Amino acid sequence: MQHVRILRRQVISTVATAILIGSSWAGAAFGFQESPELKALVDAGKLPPVEKRLPKDPLVLTPLESVGTYGGTWRTATFGGGDSEIERSIGYTRLVRWNPEWTEVIPDIAKSVEVNADATEYTFALREGTRWSDGEPFTADDLVWWNENVLRNTKITPAAPGWLTGGGETVKVEKIDDYRVVFKFAAPNGLFLMNMATVRGSDILAAAPAHYLKQFHKDFNPDGIDALVKAAGATDWVQLFNNKTGFPGRWRDLGRPTLDAWVLTAPYNGTTQVVGERNPYYAKVDTAGNQLPYLDRITIDVMQDTQAIILKAISGEIDMQNRFIETTDARPVIVQNQQKGGYGLFIARPAWSNALLITLNQTHKNPALRAVFSNKDFRIGLSHAINREELNQLIYAGQAKPYQAAPREGTALYDEKMATQYLEYNVDLANQYLDKAGLTKRDAEGFRLGQNGKRITFALDALTGSPIQVDALEMIQRYWRAVGIDMQPRPAERSLIFSRLQNNDNDGLGWVGGGGYDFLGLLDPKWYFPHEYESSFATAWGLYYQNPKDPNAEEPSPAAKKQMDLYRQVQEAPTLEKQLAAMKELLAITRDEFYVIGTNLEPDRVGIVKTNMHNVPKVIPSTSFYMTPGPAKPETFYYQQ
Amino acid sequence: MAGFIIRRLLYMIPMMFAISVVTFIIIQLPPGDFLTAMTARLASQNETVDPGVIAGLRERYGLDQPWPVQYWKWISGILLRGDFGQSLDWNKPVSELIWARMGLTMAVSVTTLLFVWAVAFPIGIYSAVRQYSVGDYVATFFGFLGLAIPSFLLALVLMFVSAQYFGQSVGGLFSPNYINAAWSWAKLGDLISHMWIPVVVLGTGATAALIRIMRANLLDELNKPYVDMARSRGLSEIRLLLKYPVRVALNPFVSTVGWVLPHLVSGSVVVSIVLSLPITGPLLLNALFAQDMYLAGTFILLMSMLTLIGTLISDLLLAWLDPRIRNG
Helix, strand or coil: CCCHHHHHHHHHHCCCCCCCCHHHHCCHHHHCCCHHHHHHHHHCCCCCCHHHHCCCCCECCCCCCCCCCCCCEEEEEECCCCCCCCHHHHCCCCCCEEECCCCCCCEEEEEEECCCCCCEEEEEEEECCCEECCCCCCCCHHHHHHHHHHHHCCCCCCCHHHHHHHHHHEEHHHHHHHHCCEEECCCCCCCHHHHHCCCHHHHHHHCCCCCHHHHHHHCCCCCCCCCCCHHCCCCHHHHHHHHHHHCCCCHHHHCCCCCCCCEEEEECCCCCCCEECCCCCCEECCCCCECCCCEEEEEEEECHHHHHHHHHHHCCCCCCEECCCCCCCCCCHHCCCCHHHHEEEEEEEEECEEEEEEECCCCCCCCHHHHHHHHHHHHHHHHHHCHHHHHHHHCCCCEEEEECCCCCCCCEEEEEEEEHHCCCCCHHHHHHHHHHHHCCCCCCCCCCCCCCCCCCCEEEEEEEHHHHHHHHHHHHHHHHHHHEEEEEEEHHHHHHHHHHHHHCCCCEEEECEEEEEEEHHHCCCCCCCCCCCCCCCCCHHHHHHHCCCCCCCCCCHHHHHHHHHHHHHHCCCCCCHHHHHHHHHHHHHHHCCCEEECCCEEEEEEEEECCEECCCCCCECCCCCCCCCCCCCHHHHECCC | CHHHHHHHHHHHHHHHHHHHHHHHHHCCCCCCCCHHHHHHHHHCCCCCCCCHHHHHHHHHCCCCCCCCHHHHHHHHHHHCCCCEEEEECCHHHHHHHHHHHHHHHHHHHHHHHHHHHHHHHHHHHHHCCCCCCCCHHHHHHHHHHHCCCCCCHHHHHHHHHHHHHCCCCCCCCCHHHCCCCCHHHHHHHHHHHHHHHHHHHHHHHHHHHHHHHHHHHHHHHHHHHHHHHHHHCCCCCHHHHHHHHHHHHHHHHHHCCHHHHHHHCCHHHHHHCCCCCHHHHHHHHHHCCCHHHHHHHHHHHHHHHHHHHHHHHHHHHHHCCHHHHHHH
């Protein structure tokens, strides 16, 4: 545990690189061991010895329970069509990553990283002798090549993603020496390392093996590129190049060198099975000097139906997984079949803040609805009208608990008042608030009338793919009818919902709430302030934050503007402490504004793990931002023989 | 006859053109485009995409252009170069995606068709000849049952049974160890051992329908005078049956061959999704969900073309089978 802690400190601290974990773990200090499969290849002369394949001072991972033994296959399943499971299970390798507990960013392929005082320069130190899976060295040149010829090439990258820009300019990577590079931003970018730890960070290393990618790049292969484009059936070289580096195209390219624990041997063609086999050059070892990973192979079955994945799980064909089988309705059958499937359970803790939050678009185009939605008393009244305990019993089998859309308990951003305000189910109180909101007149059917004398009626969009949320909304419809408010749940296909949002045509949403964990709140704050059009409680303000010139954008309220300034502070702060402090200030405004109505905190979900598989944590956060299960160190999972 | 075929083929050209326009309009109808669908999909997985990246992609894919321009880009590629365009979702040529799945699709579909015929014809004939016998009632009972059970439900039940009692792996057409193996006799055997579920599921409804049709048609024919005449001339019962009334009763099958062809490609969407079959159905559905317009458009175009060709074939077969039509 000692060096893990040192590792963590290195990332946030700005101390000199002299205090390095590697120095105490010099490669020669202990003999390295490797898998019998690789040993045989070395003995046959087909592979250099393990000392030659590992960096001089490889990253030492401390296994969660015990040092493991080699062998076995990790069988998982994914849902067809661009799902990120492959990226999460095989592909979670980047310069820095999340720690398993999701409380810090720690070095991964990089040995260490230093941040300057205003978060504009990030200096990464690489491990000397790190190699790509084809044996070629991985050096500073690879990162510089990526930066100059992929990220800053406007043909390949017409617009750099926001997290790789500062002050509107794309990051510049400069080489200090073979094993040190500095990422320079034109303006402070305090969330850079966190963003790198998410799904976004995969793109850098995927587009970095210059020795392989040069052949597909027109600037480096002007004569041969046309033949390659033709052979691949691509429209032009840019598309061909993107297919080698972008998601999910890169998982269809068998020749691609990686730094991952497993190397692709059967491509992701979208229908059958993806296979990865151990990377002989993987740059990490365990505390006993065994080269990781322990497991020989990973197979990912591509399924088209989640029921089939659940069936696979209960018949013992999945070794460790939580996604697709963790839904509330699947839980009983997953729990019941533990014996038969030969698996135990781990907790997959939902990272989102709320099982169902309700937004009402305060920037609605209809002035009557806008007037009521913007009235805080109206929202408070509706909140008191919801019988959350009954929802909990009927929808979540009593496993949930009433909760507003707020950070989870136990996180740094947790705010008790924010999480628990207006939760009480009290129809009289609800009616008082609605009266206070000026909605005292009612029509013959008992529905309240707006200022224009017409009944207040609106629809909440929900995903057709989330039947549980639709069920809950139907119950809420009844609760609200009891206080004279006419709401209709409107299940819709998600692209329909999204195009309504983009045009600010939505009344409101019933949606799963994000930002339960600290990092999720920092990186994806759309439910805490108007951040983008997905902030459906004030869509036009969110559009304004992204682009004030958007035809559907609108000038936000002073409170929302204050929040936007605070979020810019979060982005610019160089340390986690300062970021969290600014975020807390931002959240205090969210609490007072009470933009969205929460219902229940989603109960813990369960994933399955084979009874003889070890080093799997008991609790793993579940969200794509965490890249479940990547940060839980699958390279240290092993089977007891 | 040759003139008839040529005329029919010529009619198909404007028809295909009209279909292609309608296809494209339908695909463009849902609000948003491929990138909206992509953003929405990621958001429902709790991921976000950078707005700047989306704008860049929209320009790159030409999605910011009006739909007639996009249509022209697609259709001119098909007409001039035989290029069906690129799938936005897959970043791959559409034709490659479709053909890659065609082999197994055909294998499943043709086997299903043969299964349906092999089961339905004898039972249908038996039911008609032994009308109101115990056997007829049993066949009728199971026939209606087969018609009534939704195929996806049957798929789930059979999958459960095969996993629970036969220890077979769930879903797909192969066991895990054969999925990526090269073709061999063992792999073929593995395929056959997995094939029965999709074949039974896909075939049950059609078998039941076919039994009823065969029974009804044959009953109409059995009491006609020509049957009595043939019988009076001393033909054996089985020979008589197959040579005259059954042949006439086949008429409706032949005239529906036209629908069988497109069905081979698309008919099994729901079932193949439930069973995770590596065939074209799931690809089509995903293309529609993702608003992957060139892929979806090509699929619909392909199915329309197969319907047209199938109708032509069934007309020709009908003429060959039934002298009344040929000479009429």
